[in-house]
Amino acid sequence: MARYRGSVCRFCRREGLKLYLKGDRCYSDKCAVDRRNYPPGQHGQGRIKYSDYGVQLREKQKVKRIYGMLERQFRLTFEEAERMKGVTGTSLLQLLERRLDNVVYRLGFARSRNEARILVRHAHFRVNGRPVNVPSFSLSPGDVIALKDRSRKSPVFQAALETRSRRGDVPRWLELSADRWEGVFKELPAREDITMPIEEQMIVELYSK
Numbered sequence: 001m002a003r004y005r006g007s008v009c010r011f012c013r014r015e016g017l018k019l020y021l022k023g024d025r026c027y028s029d030k031c032a033v034d035r036r037n038y039p040p041g042q043h044g045q046g047r048i049k050y051s052d053y054g055v056q057l058r059e060k061q062k063v064k065r066i067y068g069m070l071e072r073q074f075r076l077t078f079e080e081a082e083r084m085k086g087v088t089g090t091s092l093l094q095l096l097e098r099r100l101d102n103v104v105y106r107l108g109f110a111r112s113r114n115e116a117r118i119l120v121r122h123a124h125f126r127v128n129g130r131p132v133n134v135p136s137f138s139l140s141p142g143d144v145i146a147l148k149d150r151s152r153k154s155p156v157f158q159a160a161l162e163t164r165s166r167r168g169d170v171p172r173w174l175e176l177s178a179d180r181w182e183g184v185f186k187e188l189p190a191r192e193d194i195t196m197p198i199e200e201q202m203i204v205e206l207y208s209k
Contacts (some may be wrong), residue, residue, distance in 0.1 A: 045089030056206035059199055066196060067096050068113045073136070078207055090191050095187050100127065103145060107183040108164030109157065124151045131182035139185040147181035157181075164167050 050058065059160060064074050081091035096102065100116040101110075110116035116135070119125070123133040128145045139145070151157060170176045173193055175184040 032162070036098065045193060053206070056202045059202040060206055063096070063198055063200075063203060065103060066113075066119060066198075067099070075207070078203070086101060089204050092203065093194050093198065093200055094188050095138070095192065098138045098140075099135065100125070100137040100139060100183075102185065103139055103174065106144065106171055106174055108146060108170065109183075110159055110179075110183070111160050111163045114155070115160075117158070124148055124154075141185060141187045143185045145183045145185065152181055 020050060057132050060074075063095050064071070067074075069077070076093050078088075078092055081095055083086050084091040088101065097106075101113055101120050104110050104116040104120060105113045109125075110119055120135045120137075123131050124147060125155075126148060127139070128144055129146075147157065170183075171189065171193055173185070173189040175186050177183070
């Protein structure tokens with residue numbers, strides 16, 4: 001599958017906020033948003049005025065970049081959210097948060113979602129005792145995510161431990177057993193549990209046109 005290989009710091013600058021795509025760098029004084037808080041490109045410091053469509057498109061692009069997804073996969077996720085009961089925007093965010101790579105990141109087993117996606121693909125994790133190497137695997141309440149025993153001494157995971165202390169507490173809808181390198185997906189997150197500045201209704205309006 002296609003994957004963006006360029007600088008992800010450009011994404012944060014384009015959206016005007018930290019998307020936490022670079023792990024440790026996002027918490028240091030080298031963060032691109034802190035150093036150059038304007039969009040990339042030769043016209044980045046000029047005045048930018050978006051239409052209503054442009055604002056909706058930027059919101060969709062922002063959420064795609066937060067979760068590291070390409071357009072087709074994101075669109076399919078939105079269509080699945082549309083078929084679910086309840087508010088479409090909230091269902092979309094819940095589907096995104098249920099992804100295995102996102103939960104691995106949320107539990108602090110990886111420094112970024114991109115790193116989490118790579119680690120999942122390399123089969124470092126088990127779900128309910130079974131190895132899973134699909135980053136988009138959708139978790140259900142009660143599922144147990146555990147790091148394989150042979151992976152625990154890897155420098156990658158030791159570095160993730162240091163980053164976890166800077167990021168704060170694990171979300172309340174997850175339960176972490178740090179000494180066992182395990183986590184439990186306790187329940188679906190409520191809308192107020194998702195604290196990133198996301199206006200999901202704009203995405204619903206964009207795709208509804």
